[in-house]
Amino acid sequence: MLSGFFFSFMKYLIHLLTLFITVTLSAQGLPNAEIQNLQGQTLDASSLQNEGHPMIVSFWATWCKPCISELNAFHDYYLDLEEETGVKVIAISIDDPRTMSKVAPFVAGQAWDYSVYLDPNSNLRRAMGVNNVPHTFLFDGDGKIVWQANKYVPGEEVELAHKVEALAAGQPIE
């Protein structure tokens, strides 16, 4: 009887602990990791924030077709969304030395309005738990990850745009 009580008490405690830890372990913005801007200057990824507005962080590479399709498809919505919701897209290229120097001219050729950074040593990629590209994260205004996808299928840009609108309107994200 006593031991039964003890076990349920333990279970309760463990449950509570897990809850506390889960709550506090959820991410707050980007982690500490050294990345570069397109001018070759080094910076810490954790310095990238969007002042209380939603932020999309998309890992891509110049050799990854679905990544480029995704960033292009979303771009059609981006200008309006940025104006309406203040959302910002951070596109993190994981191109290594082979294709790293192509990133700036490539981005220019795509005429993207995104903020593009380089992660040639995969520092941020590893810290964010990104295995393959494309991998896209949506952060809310508090820097918490509310949605992520490890793929791109056509039409996903619409879903993402709706989620950004919902976030900006203070609605919950499924």
Add this chain to the structure above:
Amino acid sequence: MKKLLLFALCVCTWSAWGQQQSTLRAILQSDAQWYLRDEVLDPSGEFYPDERLLGQGFALFTYTDGDFSAGMRYENYQNVMLGFPPGFRGEGISYRYARLNRDRWNITVGNFYEQFGSGLIFRSYEERGLGLDNAMDGVRIITDLGHGLTVKGVLGRQRLYFGKGEGIVRGLDAEWSINDVLPVLSAQQIYATLGASFVSKFQKSFDPILNLPNNVGAWATRASVNFKGFAWNTEYAYKINDPSYDNGYIYRPGTAFLSTVSYSKKGLGILASVKRIDNMSFRSNRDGQQFDLFINFLPPTTKPHTYALPALYPYATQVNGEMGGQFEINYMIPRGSKWGGKYGTQLSLNASMANSIDKGYLEDGTRGEKGTQGYTSNPFSFGPIVYFRDVNASVARKFSKKFKSHLTLFNFQYNKTVLNDGVGDITLLEAPGTDSVIHVQAIVWENQFTLPKGQTLRTEFQWALADGFRGDMAMGLAEWTISPDLTLAVQDIYNYGHPSESRRIHYPIVSLIHFNGPTRVQIGYGRQQEGIFCVGGVCRVVPPSSGLSFSLTTSL
């Protein structure tokens, strides 16, 4: 007991609340294939594995708490799948580290990945999709000395499957961002960085004939300047004599030069690069082969193709010597213009080439002989062997909300003898004309249609005509996105023009992919062509296989 629990609860709660930045992330990947005996693909059964079913996977955990992070990766190969290096066998923790990044110091103990500049003398990296991992195990210290100067020091040994190479690797790198001391440059939109590095390896030698160096040093310098859209990056590396299996145990020093100029402005990007590599294989084991224990990384300057048929003719850097260059232009015809259409039209042109380097006889009339200086070389002259040529052009346009199209044309010259069979340039120089350079013309037409109910259909038609080697091929692919979380893909490559009649066969593959947030599950069934599989510029030979494959990847 209760007190103890309460205390534990308090401590945990306090530490959890107190450290808002802590995160724990995990990546899990698991792959398996059940191989089927395919007598058409592999008549003698030489590629049919005894295990019938091979499976492998890994899990990477990364814990970050403010300025502290630690992580580990567990890997499991039961047994390693076909096409991956067979050295991966069994299971274990292959990667673990602890890192503190506080004030001006970033200190890592255990395993780490790092690169100096573009990696010409040092790059430790992983490419899990290819089974490549030369992680360092040791110490890395990065310090910010102020005035824009960052210094990195590394010391350790390199991963070799579940063990480590015997050679010790030491390296030092300094990078100076000039803008930090001359802020006036930033005002003029000029950004300049200089860098220099030195790397040395130690491996005791016991050769009875050759007097091999125990210590081999290499240095590199680099500069990068950006001015309004223009960017210039250049790097030069030098390595002292390093007789190795790769270079046939010659004593010639190695050099590498890489320079890239680019211009970027919204809607237009242009890039040109040149490269020369001379005897630059650098491993922590002089007898290393395949991808084992490379200290450096020599990036190929060709465009990595992703469409299936052009990707059958990939280029990989020839570490013993190559000279080449690349030109690329990307242009977006503006939205709303006559030629650009409502959404704009993207054009791109890419051309690249690589040849052997000039390798002349030494004074004693030898060339490439073990124990000699190897050869003489004029750095401004191309060698006679054509390794690779590639000219490709593409146009992509979104016609409406419901239809997009992308057309690409390719023209390759592919030296099969060097790139596929691995014959060295010295051998070919002694027997000129014995190599076979394959000419390939290919076309890829990709279309994407939006269907009702949020479904989409993506199709690819590919056609490659080759005057030898694999012969002519045609391919069709249809990828149907049934719902945002389910995709069905069907493809078939028909090698109708293979020089050998028995290999004029179909390579069909059906795959079903299910997505759920960061989780992807893929089941495939079909026949995989023998070929060279590349990720981000590194390539590995994949044997032919048939069967049922399963893949799960998730991050938590």
